[in-house]
Amino acid sequence: MKISGSLTLLLLLGSVSAQETSESNPPTPSDLYAALKEMTASLVQLKADMATVQPVAFSASLAVEGELHIGPVPSDTPLIYRHVPTNIGNAYNTTTGVFTAPVRGAYHFEFHINSANSRSTAAFLVKNSENVFAAHESQPAHFMSSSNGVTLLLEVGDKVFVRLAATSHVFDNFNHHTTFSGHLLFPM
Ligand SMILES: *[C@@H]1O[C@H](CO)[C@@H](O)[C@H](O)[C@H]1NC(C)=O
Helix, strand or coil: CCCHHHHHHHHHHHHHHHHCCCCCCCCCHHHHHHHHHHHHHHHHHHHHHHHHCCCCEEEEECCCCCEEEECCCCCCEECCCCEEEEEECCCECCCCCCEECCCCEEEEEEEEEEECCCCCEEEEEEECCEEEEEEEECCCCCCEEEEEEEEEEECCCCEEEEEECCCCCEEEECCCCCEEEEEEEEEC
């Protein structure tokens, strides 16, 4: 995004105030006119750039209603979060649980996993097929959550999802404890 117009204007304004205490040449009206014209062009470009940035943000939880227990799973299993209060840009697929990057950029993700009845749970945030970050919890009784978050540079078409680790159990209910969220920070 171009900011040279406003920089030029700032420099000109700087020299206007500096001129009060020094003998440097003041900007002429045509200098100011040229700077304003350049700045207007930059603002038009900036507005166009902003209009082409796609908004992308989603949040989803595992259970739509009632109570849901998954596992213990025999092998690593992708989680499909079916309760989706936010899916701006539709990059999160509610059928597969997979987020697909629509533009190259920096994206932030977080995931929270919950387990009940003293069963341990672990999950990985996966980029394409690579485990990026894990969340894990294990305790002798009761109810506990674990979470993690990451910012990733994604190419168009890169896929991000959460995989429940082998032997893990995960719990969710109508209060929505087990969640997966992400958004585009900025395109690159
Ligand atoms: C979600 O994925 C399924 C299975 O790959 C596909 O059939 C469907 O079209 C996808 N939905 C969207 C909105 O892309």
